[in-house]
Amino acid sequence: MARLGFIGLGHMGNPMVKNLLQKGHEVIIFDVNQKAVDQLIPFGAKPAHSLQALAKNVDVIFTMLQTGEQVKQVYSGEKGIFNVLAKNHLCIDCSSIDVVSSRKLQEIANLNEIAMVDAPVSGGVAGAKAGTLTFMVGGEESNFLRAKPLLEALGQRIIYAGAAGNGQAAKICNNMILGISMIAVSEAFILAKKLGLDPKKFFDIANHASGQCWSLSQYCPMPGVLEHVPSSNQFSPGFAAAMMLKDLRLSQEAALDTNTTTPLGAQATTLYSLFVNEGHANMDFSGIIKMIAGDSISI
Amino acid sequence: MARLGFIGLGHMGNPMVKNLLQKGHEVIIFDVNQKAVDQLIPFGAKPAHSLQALAKNVDVIFTMLQTGEQVKQVYSGEKGIFNVLAKNHLCIDCSSIDVVSSRKLQEIANLNEIAMVDAPVSGGVAGAKAGTLTFMVGGEESNFLRAKPLLEALGQRIIYAGAAGNGQAAKICNNMILGISMIAVSEAFILAKKLGLDPKKFFDIANHASGQCWSLSQYCPMPGVLEHVPSSNQFSPGFAAAMMLKDLRLSQEAALDTNTTTPLGAQATTLYSLFVNEGHANMDFSGIIKMIAGDSISI
């Protein structure tokens, strides 16, 4: 078994480390938040006192961080690990960050003969705990093949999306559809209800018609239609609105970088931005149906 | 077998009449366009020389018209058929019109003790020809039960949506999701491609992820991904952009009538309106991907 390093021990990183430990891996961990480190020691993780110390002691490094800036600091910053990693070392960045930064990092890795892939996930905290995440992986195929068996300890679907950054690209394009369709379904249910149509009846119709989509079939935002989804549990996440907004902003950054026109992507970004600004950052992203409903219907 | 009247013999009405004839019904037909009438005579349909003449000679009336105004004229206009219909006569309006007009007509029908339902369809010309339409039916349940066996001659799914106008409501709410998700999928494919992601690869990923929707899985607008869809056939319809725009405008009328906020419904209406205004009324509605792509990618 390879010795693994794991950097970034937040809501996602924590259960991912536990899963790696449970599969028998040795895992050395690091986070600027000491509390997050301490929580994992009872499970068998070993703390490193610095990024570089960690880097020198492992064969493979996972990162699960919040922002592109953090990822850059960790890898290529002044005290970053690229400075100390041995050649051919494998780095797996599971963070969701912008495509441009992801590609630049892999270029630098390349120049240093370090193997690297971007491997952002979908499935949220629940998927991280259950080990059922989906990984969308970008990078050289040989690097993907090295990463795959390790990622299988953490997820069910490990998909190769092509060259460096393509994992990020796949994720934000998918999540852009998701964010838009969640709002679309919300609008449709509110309009249907105001027109006097029973929500369950509308669900039955649209679910078998051309309006069918994952946001409707698997994650219906109208309370009382599906069990075991956030809308039937006071919109407790699930996938927080702030995280959806982060992904939508990444899509808009990518659209600006590539001169792409995304009229609904832009509109969905506006709407989640208004929703988060009203104080709903931690509500499930399907809670946007409350903003669409306004005070005219109690949701 | 009941004697049926059919008013409105356009692209949809024509194959619907043929299906009714083929099932052994006697069908008396009327249209202001004499040519449309003549085309159906060889198949056994019998022409009436006026709306009222038709109305006096049949037990059940189908209408398949373009606009709410036409439907009002035919039923409750000065020379409309409500003036001559016998009590308990059944009227089945298959036109897609605004909810308010549909409800008003059924109120008038009620006062005259005429049975009426709204029964708009999805499935397009292809579905009309194949007899595989979906009907979303609104009106009193007893009227729905009378209409159902007749509609089974024309379609595969006959769904009861509740009170008068609910068939229209269900259709426009469903199609609002459809119009929005088609644009969302188009934006995602163009952005993915500009980011260097292979379209088939992106399809495989999103189709098994939270971005899955009918517009992607069954009707992918990116050429070359699915066979036998309009995008792989020069965007020949299918479901014309002008028809999608009509349904979106109906959704916006309904939203104004009910004080509902539909930010993406409004945006989709804007986009199909710009698309149709550029001269693409008769292109399949998935052709909007060409407008999203602009001249930066040849689609």
Next chain:
Amino acid sequence: MARLGFIGLGHMGNPMVKNLLQKGHEVIIFDVNQKAVDQLIPFGAKPAHSLQALAKNVDVIFTMLQTGEQVKQVYSGEKGIFNVLAKNHLCIDCSSIDVVSSRKLQEIANLNEIAMVDAPVSGGVAGAKAGTLTFMVGGEESNFLRAKPLLEALGQRIIYAGAAGNGQAAKICNNMILGISMIAVSEAFILAKKLGLDPKKFFDIANHASGQCWSLSQYCPMPGVLEHVPSSNQFSPGFAAAMMLKDLRLSQEAALDTNTTTPLGAQATTLYSLFVNEGHANMDFSGIIKMIAGDSISI
């Protein structure tokens, strides 16, 4: 002096009646709200016990009502005044209603040989009190010329906009620009501030540049830039957000009726709808800057 009738004694109607009385007119009044009637009696107005009683006793009728439906009831409803008005009587509808209804009413008036104009106002309650309203008048020019001297008792600018309904058309097109530009200016001030630009400095620059507009120069939504505007008085109206939303909805109705594409008009309607739905109906419409700012800046 002509004997005048005035129907609709709300926030606007009340001060308008007072101004007519002060100019020496005899004014007979009616409102379904008895309290609104009673408030004007001390000022010399005479109550009528019914619409029709009022109509029989005056030469000219003013209406200042909330909705197109109310206006229709008052004029052409079952107990409406068109049933009793003498020929050549002049009706001045100052309500803001949809263009189609306004035109239909004037058609009916025409058939009954009653003179009628639409004369919606801008200037708000403050303008009504001060007698400084602007009237945008539609109808036959001869009718406009009869109405003009009477309207001069109530306003400073009495503009002839052309045929029936054109007063309404002019008002909603103007107010659509107003609603859009108020949001545009709000976005620009928030963005400028977040970029570190002093609001007064930005005002000075934009006010002399191509970003100049009435919303900025005369009604700046950024608090502390201009004195004596709602933004410097806790966004107390002024012109309430709910009234702006009403006008924007009228613009969208007109756009649907005429197949016009109004991408920013639709977006502004969405935004004021979200704003009003959050409970800000009675805040000045410039308060939308608070929604744009969100919790990131305290406005």
Next chain:
Amino acid sequence: MARLGFIGLGHMGNPMVKNLLQKGHEVIIFDVNQKAVDQLIPFGAKPAHSLQALAKNVDVIFTMLQTGEQVKQVYSGEKGIFNVLAKNHLCIDCSSIDVVSSRKLQEIANLNEIAMVDAPVSGGVAGAKAGTLTFMVGGEESNFLRAKPLLEALGQRIIYAGAAGNGQAAKICNNMILGISMIAVSEAFILAKKLGLDPKKFFDIANHASGQCWSLSQYCPMPGVLEHVPSSNQFSPGFAAAMMLKDLRLSQEAALDTNTTTPLGAQATTLYSLFVNEGHANMDFSGIIKMIAGDSISI
């Protein structure tokens, strides 16, 4: 008289150099496009064979380039002029670029004890030729005071916007209002016309009402209303749509960088992007009224 260097000799740079020469300055010029250099030699400009050669021979440097990337290359790239400039040298960047890049460059300049300001312009090619540009200047006030007399050779209004990057911030916030209001005015004129209102009549009304804005009063997009504006000259620019799109994209980059919500800014960016993508990059930005009108009205 100071010896001036000028880098970037395009549509704007060319007339700016001529104005500097005419005021008696010695101007050394550089552009990667030799043709652009040659055109200015007959007017007295002296060519440099490299950026660094130019930098060593002048006291003050002007740059007027297209993109942030070009500006970075010229100043801080491998062969950039920061490498050779003497301390206290003054750099005036007149390019319109993103705020973040502009600020980073001035930080680097600061570290090298080079004086630098951002000084983007408004007024277009016509203003550059006439010497009537407006400059919005950001940077330390002492640097602004050094730049001001030189800029007065090129423009009429030289405005100090505050710290580094504030010139860029002021310009993009102003132009965001401009782009939005141009579309708003276009929508209003098309809607007014479809409602039967005469364009000149609507102009007279809105120009004296709350819809007044620079886009309407000074640059009306409806042909035939104002003389001497692009709409009355086949939409020949003026200010090209592609340039407006560039500024709107900069506003959206700034909005993403600062977590600002700009619903209409985003929508205007979408619309100009669709317009440019249809092949109208070089049309005046007021030509967007043609897209709003579609084929329903010939503009």
